[in-house]
Amino acid sequence: MGTLNNKITITGSEAVLKCLLEEDVNLAFGYPGGAIMPIYDELYKYREQLHHILTRHEQGAIHAAQGFARVTGNTGVVFATSGPGATNLVTGIADAQIDSTPLVCITGQVGSNLLGSDAFQETDIITISTPVTKWNYQVTKASEIPEAIAKAFYIAKSGRPGPVLIDITKDAQFEEFDFSYKKCTSVRSYRPIPKIDLEKIKEASVIINNAKKPFIIFGQGVILGTAEEEFKQFIKKTDIPSASTALGLSAIETNHPLNVGMVGMHGNYAPNVLTNECDVLIAIGMRFDDRVTGDLNRYAKQAKIIHFEIDPAEVDKNVKTDIAVIGNVKETLSQIMPFLNKGEHKNWLEEFQKLYKKECDVIINEQLNPTKEGLTMGEVINLINKETKGEAVIVSDVGQNQMFAWRYSNFKRTRSNITSGGLGTMGFGLPAAIGAKTGAPEREVVAILGDGGLQMTIQELGTILQTKAAVKIVVLNNSFLGMVRQWQELFFDKRYASTVMVNPDFVKIAEGYGIAAEKVSNRDNLSDAVKRMIASKESYFLEVTIEKEDNVFPMVSSGSSVSDIRLN
Amino acid sequence: MDKKQKFTISVYTESHIGVLNRISSIFLKRHINIESLNVSPSEIENINRFTLVVIITETLMKKVIGQLEKQVEIIKAFYHTEDEIIYQETALIKLSPEFLFNEKIQKRLKLRRAHMIVITEDYFVIETTGLKKDIDAFYKKLKPYGLMQFVRSGRIAITRPRMGISDFLNEKYN
Secondary structure: OOOEEEEEEEEHHHHHHHHHHHOOOOEEEEOOOHHHHHHHHHHHHOOOOOEEEEOOOHHHHHHHHHHHHHHHOOOEEEEEOOOHHHHOOHHHHHHHHHOOOOEEEEEEEOOHHHOOOOOOOOOOHHHHHHHHOOEEEEEOOHHHHHHHHHHHHHHHHOOOOOEEEEEEEHHHHHOEEEEEEOOOOOEOOEOOOOOOOHHHHHHHHHHHHHOOOEEEEEOOHHHHOOOHHHHHHHHHHHOOOEEEOOOOOOOOOOOOOOEEEEOOOOOOHHHHHHHOOOOEEEEEOOOOOHHHHEOHHHOOOOOEEEEEEOOHHHOOOOOOOOEEEEOOHHHHHHHHHHHOOOOOOHHHHHHHHHHHHHHHHHHHHHHHOOOOOOOOHHHHHHHHHHHHOOOOEEEEOOOHHHHHHHHHOOOOOOOOEEOOOOOOOOOOHHHHHHHHHHHOOOOOEEEEEEHHHHHHOHHHHHHHHHHOOOOEEEEEEOOEOHHHHHHHHHHOOOOOOOOEOOOOOHHHHHHHOOOEEEEEOOHHHHHHHHHHHHHOOOOEEEEEEOOOOOOOOOEOOOOOEHHHOEOO | OOOOEEEEEEEEEEOOOOHHHHHHHHHHHOOOOOOEEEEEEOOOOOEEEEEEEEEEOHHHHHHHHHHHHOOOOEEEEEEEOHHHEEEEEEEEEEEOHHHOOOHHHHHHHHHHOOEEEEEOOOOEEEEEEEOHHHHHHHHHHHHHHOOOEEEEOOOEEEEOOOOOHHHHHHHHHO
16 A cells, blocks of 8 residues: 555544554454544444454454464454453463564553553553563554554564554544554664574585484474475475474475474474484474473484574574574575585484384374274364365364374465464464454364363354354363373372363353354264364364373473383 | 673663563563663663673573563663673762761771762762772761761673674664
C-alpha cells in the first residue's frame, strides 16, 4: 500500500486500524473491554477490511495469533483491554518470546491522567511484559501511534522474531491528530541482521570438509529464515545426517533420506546417542535448549562445534562453540555452499540407521502397531498420518500427547508443526489450531491434545462454534496428566500427586458447542473414526481412550547425558 | 576465567522510558545483584550511559552482555575489569556546626582533599570524591561525629579501551 502522504485528521483508534491495514493485516484476534472500546468501535467500522476473531479468553486470542503466525510466517495481531485483558496475554507473550514468534499485541490502557492511580482495570502491563517482550511501548498521545505501530511490526518480524506490545491509553485512542504513515525500516539502536563474517564461513567450511562423522542439528531458525531450500541444498551436497529440534520439525520432510529424526529428551535414539560420537556438530538455527542437550558437561565434548545462528546472544550461551557463523541462516548457508566439497558419509549414516532399527524394535513398532490391548498415542498419530498423507498441520498441546505428535507425525511441508516448545504451555493447542486454520484455511489442521491441556482452554470450542473454523480435534485421553504421572512413576515411586483426572463427558461438551464428536475406546473402531474426522468438512472432535499408564520413551532423564538415553 | 570478579559495565542506550527496567530485568532473571548503578547522559546527544558494577564470573558476564545488547533500545554494552577503568565515586556528608572548627575533621578534609561546599548556622556539608575504599575510610573517620546525613553516588567510570559508540551509530546509518 505504500506511504500515505496526504495527512488526514482522524482519531487515535482509527489510526490504529489504518496502521494495521498499511502493514497488510487483515486478520486479528482479541477480546474487547472498557479501555479498548474506541479501537473496537473502529474494528466494527473497518470490519470489511480487517476481520476480527473473538475468542473466549485473551489467552485463547494470543495462542490463536501464535498459531496464525507460525503457519503463515506473518506477524500475528492481538487486541486486549487493560488490566485483566492485558495480564491474560502474558502466558502467550512469554510463549512467543521463547519460541521466537512474531506478534504485535495492542492493549488498551486507562486514560493517561489516571496512570499510576490504581484506576479501574489498570495494571502496569509495560513493566509486567518487559521481560517477555522483544520490545514494548506505552502510547499516551495519538500522534505517537503511527510510529509506535510501524516500529512494532518492524521489530516483531525482523531478525530473530518475537512479541511486541503496544499499550495505548484511552485518551490517546479518542484524541484526533493529523495522520500519516511510514513503514519502519530501521531503528538505530537495533541491528536485527548481523553482518556476516566471510572468514568464519571459510573456517567452518574447512572443518566441515574434513569431517569424518559430521552431524547436523537444525532448529526453527531454518523455518524462520525461510531457509528450507538452502538447508536442503547444504545437506544434499555435504551428505550429512541431520536431526531436528522439536521446533525444527517439518523444515525438511520427515522421510528425507538424511533426516535422522529428532534430538532431545524424548527424541530419537540414534541422534541422541551419536551426538556424543560425531566429530563435528553443526548446529543450524537452534539454541541448545537444556531439553536438547541434557547434561552439558557430557554433551558432544569430543566434537568441534559450529553454530549457525542469527542471535549473537545464543552463541556460547549453553554450548561453547569452535566456530560461530552469525547471520540469517538463509544467507550463511548460501554463502558457505561454494566452499563446500561434495561429501559422502554412507557408513556414518548407516550407524544412525542401525540405531533407528534398535529403537523400532524396542519402541516404535509397538507404538505404531501395538500388540497389547490398550490404545497407544502413537497408533493414533500413525492413522492421522495415513489419512492426511503427511499434508496436515499438526498442532500439539503439551505433555505426552505432544511428544507422540513430535515423534510420530509425518511431515511433508514446512510450517506444519505448531507447538509450544520453549515454554511448554498447556492449553496452547486448541486456540493455536484455530489460529493455524484461520491462517491456512486450505490446509488440514489437526490439534493433538491431552485431556489436561484441552481443559485449560476448552472454552475456545466456542470460538470454533462462532467462526466455524474446521479444526480437527483429537483428544488423547488417559485420564491423567500423563507426563507428570510418568515422572511420578519413574522418579517419585508412583506417588501420583494430583495427576489423576476425573473428566467430564467431552463428547457432550463438544456437541454442546455444535461440533460433531465421537469417542473411541476400541482399536477396531479407531481407523474408521480417524477417517470420518479427516473426511469431515467441518470441525470434528475425536476423543480416544488411551492406555492409562503408558510412557514416552526413549528418554534422556533429567541430568543425564544424551548418550545415556533410555529405551525403556 | 571462572572466578567471580568485579566488572564495571557501560551500557549505551536510547534515552527512553523503561530502558532501566529492561536492563535490571536481565540481571534479575539471572539472580545477579547490582552493586552500583549510575545513569547519565553520555558524550553523544540523546544517548544515555548506564554504569553498573557487578561481581560475577567472566563467562556469565559475556552472556549478560549478549543479552543486554539484544535489547532493541540498547546500542552497545561493554564490560571492563578494574585495571581497565578510571573510576570515581562521590559522597556528601552533612554535619552539625559544632564540628565546623574541629581540628581532626579539618585534618581529614585536607588529607582527603574534601571540600566544604555549604556552611550554614544549622549544618555544614562536605563533598569528597575518590575510590570506594577512600570514601569508606573517610566515612569511618567522620562517623563518630554523628553524621546528620551521608549519601554516596554509584561508580562512574571512564574506560581505558575505546568503546566507539559514534562509529557504531554512523555505521548503522550507512
